[in-house]
Amino acid sequence: MLWKTTEYSGWGNALTATGDIARPERAATLARILDETPAPAFGNRRSYGDAALNDGGRAIDMTRLDKIIGFDPDTGVVEAEAGVTLTTLMRLFAHRGWVPAVVPGTGFATVGGAIAQDVHGKNHHAEGSFGNHVKSISLFTNGKRVTASPTRNKALFRATMGGVGQTGVILSAKLQMKPTPGTAMQVTETRLADWNDQIDALTSSTATYVVSWIDAQAKGDKMGRGILEEAELTSADAPAPDRAKSVPVNMSLFSNGLFARVFNEGYFRRVPATGRSSVKRLEEFFFPLDKIRNVNRLYGKKGFHQFQCVVPLDAIDVLEEMMHKVSRSGLASPLAVLKRMGPDRAGMMSFPMEGYTLAVDFPNRARATKLIAELERMTAQAGGRLYLAKDSLAHGDAIKAMYPDWSDWAAEVAKADPDRTMVTDMVRRLKLRG
Amino acid sequence: MQETWIILGATSSMARAFGRALAERGATVFLAGRDMEDLKGAAVDLAARGAARAEAVKFDARDPGSFQPIIDKACATEGTINAAVFVGSMPPQDEIDRDPALIEGTVIDSYTGPARFLHLLAPEMEARAGGTVVGVGSVAGDRGRIGNYVYGSAKAGFATYLAGLRNRLTRSGGHVITVKPGFVDTAMTWGIEGMFLVADPADVADDILKAVNRKKDVIYTPFFWRYIMLIIRAIPERVFKKLSV
Numbered sequence: 001m002l003w004k005t006t007e008y009s010g011w012g013n014a015l016t017a018t019g020d021i022a023r024p025e026r027a028a029t030l031a032r033i034l035d036e037t038p039a040p041a042f043g044n045r046r047s048y049g050d051a052a053l054n055d056g057g058r059a060i061d062m063t064r065l066d067k068i069i070g071f072d073p074d075t076g077v078v079e080a081e082a083g084v085t086l087t088t089l090m091r092l093f094a095h096r097g098w099v100p101a102v103v104p105g106t107g108f109a110t111v112g113g114a115i116a117q118d119v120h121g122k123n124h125h126a127e128g129s130f131g132n133h134v135k136s137i138s139l140f141t142n143g144k145r146v147t148a149s150p151t152r153n154k155a156l157f158r159a160t161m162g163g164v165g166q167t168g169v170i171l172s173a174k175l176q177m178k179p180t181p182g183t184a185m186q187v188t189e190t191r192l193a194d195w196n197d198q199i200d201a202l203t204s205s206t207a208t209y210v211v212s213w214i215d216a217q218a219k220g221d222k223m224g225r226g227i228l229e230e231a232e233l234t235s236a237d238a239p240a241p242d243r244a245k246s247v248p249v250n251m252s253l254f255s256n257g258l259f260a261r262v263f264n265e266g267y268f269r270r271v272p273a274t275g276r277s278s279v280k281r282l283e284e285f286f287f288p289l290d291k292i293r294n295v296n297r298l299y300g301k302k303g304f305h306q307f308q309c310v311v312p313l314d315a316i317d318v319l320e321e322m323m324h325k326v327s328r329s330g331l332a333s334p335l336a337v338l339k340r341m342g343p344d345r346a347g348m349m350s351f352p353m354e355g356y357t358l359a360v361d362f363p364n365r366a367r368a369t370k371l372i373a374e375l376e377r378m379t380a381q382a383g384g385r386l387y388l389a390k391d392s393l394a395h396g397d398a399i400k401a402m403y404p405d406w407s408d409w410a411a412e413v414a415k416a417d418p419d420r421t422m423v424t425d426m427v428r429r430l431k432l433r434g
Numbered sequence: 435m436q437e438t439w440i441i442l443g444a445t446s447s448m449a450r451a452f453g454r455a456l457a458e459r460g461a462t463v464f465l466a467g468r469d470m471e472d473l474k475g476a477a478v479d480l481a482a483r484g485a486a487r488a489e490a491v492k493f494d495a496r497d498p499g500s501f502q503p504i505i506d507k508a509c510a511t512e513g514t515i516n517a518a519v520f521v522g523s524m525p526p527q528d529e530i531d532r533d534p535a536l537i538e539g540t541v542i543d544s545y546t547g548p549a550r551f552l553h554l555l556a557p558e559m560e561a562r563a564g565g566t567v568v569g570v571g572s573v574a575g576d577r578g579r580i581g582n583y584v585y586g587s588a589k590a591g592f593a594t595y596l597a598g599l600r601n602r603l604t605r606s607g608g609h610v611i612t613v614k615p616g617f618v619d620t621a622m623t624w625g626i627e628g629m630f631l632v633a634d635p636a637d638v639a640d641d642i643l644k645a646v647n648r649k650k651d652v653i654y655t656p657f658f659w660r661y662i663m664l665i666i667r668a669i670p671e672r673v674f675k676k677l678s679v
């Protein structure tokens with residue numbers, strides 16, 4: 001059958017939708033669907049909230065449209081259908097000297113999803129966002145197939161990078177990969193004693209890949225402690241992969257404060273006080289959670305929310321205050337990260353801005369959603385913004401105020417999709433299209 | 435070692451995943467099927483994924499004239515010649531009940547077409563003293579049941595053919611694997627009621643490649659279908675005939 005009626009959700013499992021999903025396996029099938037009943041597309045639904053949901057409507061699952069259309073080993077330009085995952089690109093091309101220039105923390109993100117959220121990686125401060133490396137896209141928009149690039153159909157291109165699918169369905173993209181000397185990472189881990197240590201380390205690191213884990217349960221003079229990870233691509237040999245693990249059923253471990261405190265203590269002490277350096281496989285470094293299938297079940301049936309904000313460099317005090325609130329609440333899961341961001345972004349609705357970005361997971365509970373609302377308010381006050389790939393709770397007015405190019409984007413989207421065929425739950429919730 | 439594979443029914447998602455696994459180990463692959471546009475895209479995909487060479491070729495199980503040109507092409511390459519058969523068609527049983535003429539096509543697509551193709555290929559494999567045939571059957575061939583016994587009987591015939599071919603090719607160092615997949619998550623099963631334990635095509639392809647490497651004779655994929663079918667086959671006919679499983 002072409003359409004399957006099903007209930008589905010984003011990665012956080014807190015928001016769900018019911019509707020008809022098509023999952024075409026051939027370009028010709030997709031073309032027919034788009035001619036007859038255009039609908040929003042999604043990839044692997046690794047967005048946490050409702051960006052990839054269309055309750056009561058139709059949606060197109062792009063994951064089976066995953067052919068490589070071309071690869072030039074001399075230039076490292078790859079052209080791929082939208083459903084190709086980033087971990088696939090890494091696996092196929094790293095041993096031939098090329099890796100995707102930007103990857104997020106999950107390799108299951110598809111090319112289409114990475115473009116539509118203009119995702120960032122651990123090298124954002126040095127190498128920009130995903131869209132900064134997109135040479136061109138083929139887009140189904142307003143009933144036809146259009147090519148857009150930084151020089152051709154410029155506004156459409158900028159509205160599509162980070163445009164959460166609203167300009168149309170991304171069919172394929174040409175990506176400039178970056179050269180790599182090998183298939184592994186040289187990783188240095190350093191303990192950071194407190195918040196000031198964090199900020200100093202993130203500010204002074206000169207590594208290409210930098211991210212730091214933060215113990216979002218640590219209070220008092222330990223507040224902000226964590227582990228700095230700095231890394232470079234290397235030609236050294238990496239150890240063989242571990243066996244994949246899986247979380248078979250929903251269990252609420254990560255929503256348990258005691259578990260989080262014990263886990264964090266162990267995680268912190270895992271790295272010796274003097275730090276350590278090791279060689280890791282690319283996947284192990286870039287996609288650490290992917291080796292546990294269904295890791296999101298660790299939050300239990302009610303699911304969870306990820307709060308991710310970025311605040312400008314000069315608002316560091318507000319971020320520190322936010323972090324105090326998080327740690328005092330005792331609600332945060334062990335998965336929390338802090339990163340320095342650079343200014344580069346590819347689209348009108350792209351998340352990045354120069355500053356610091358903080359991402360923290362919370363169980364889907366009343367006390368947590370109240371805290372997240374407070375954090376949202378503080379982000380706005382700091383002149384920062386929230387990330388649409390993670391959000392499931394924010395208010396439209398606040399979001400629009402955080403994105404200065406929002407009205408240009410909305411105008412471009414109105415031209416690209418005048419019949420509003422691409423509207424999703426997130427767009428309705430945040431009234432993103434006015 | 436250089437290896438050439440002919441994949442019949444290469445547009446199916448299981449075949450696509452299997453072709454990719456072969457490409458990543460540097461094989462030469464001929465993608466045979468009817469939808470040339472999709473196959474040409476698939477050939478480019480496999481080349482980018484590491485295939486020594488990948489080419490789309492026209493194959494129609496109902497047109498025996500399409501067989502020899504494919505075999506000639508494959509035989510122009512060095513190394514072992516191998517074939518993987520993913521073809522088959524399964525019109526809904528109630529459509530067949532209304533129009534019994536559909537039986538013939540189902541049997542050609544799922545059994546006699548590929549058998550005839552393999553019969554043309556076998557002498558070449560014998561001459562090269564090696565090579566593997568992967569024949570994808572179905573658990574539906576293990577026992578006739580009300581829901582799909584026309585398709586099931588065709589696949590049962592194919593399985594028996596494969597067993598005979600195995601007996602034949604073993605003498606010259608060749609090998610035949612019968613693959614019996616359970617429910618696989620493909621466009622064919624998408625949205626069909628009553629599917630359970632559906633397997634990812636990539637996992638099925640992985641299982642098949644492992645079976646090729648280890649020279650297995652008959653595999654069920656995922657493995658637990660062996661036990662499910664063991665139970666289903668153990669039900670006495672006198673009871674089974676009243677069930678609707």
Ligand SMILES: Cc1cc2nc3c(=O)[nH]c(=O)nc-3n(C[C@H](O)[C@H](O)[C@H](O)COP(=O)(O)OP(=O)(O)OC[C@H]3O[C@@H](n4cnc5c(N)ncnc54)[C@H](O)[C@@H]3O)c2cc1C
Binds near residue numbers: 119
């Ligand atoms: C464990 C984990 C770690 C993560 N780490 C990071 C990180 O470090 N940095 C970061 O930036 N993000 C991160 N993310 C978020 C993730 O990268 C993004 O949500 C990404 O968009 C997911 O890709 P997807 O293919 O699953 O897209 P989906 O979530 O399925 O879709 C995302 C959006 O893209 C649209 N879309 C998808 N495909 C198409 C298409 N073909 N055409 C048009 N629109 C389309 C959808 O409509 C939706 O609006 C992480 C997520 C997880 C689960």
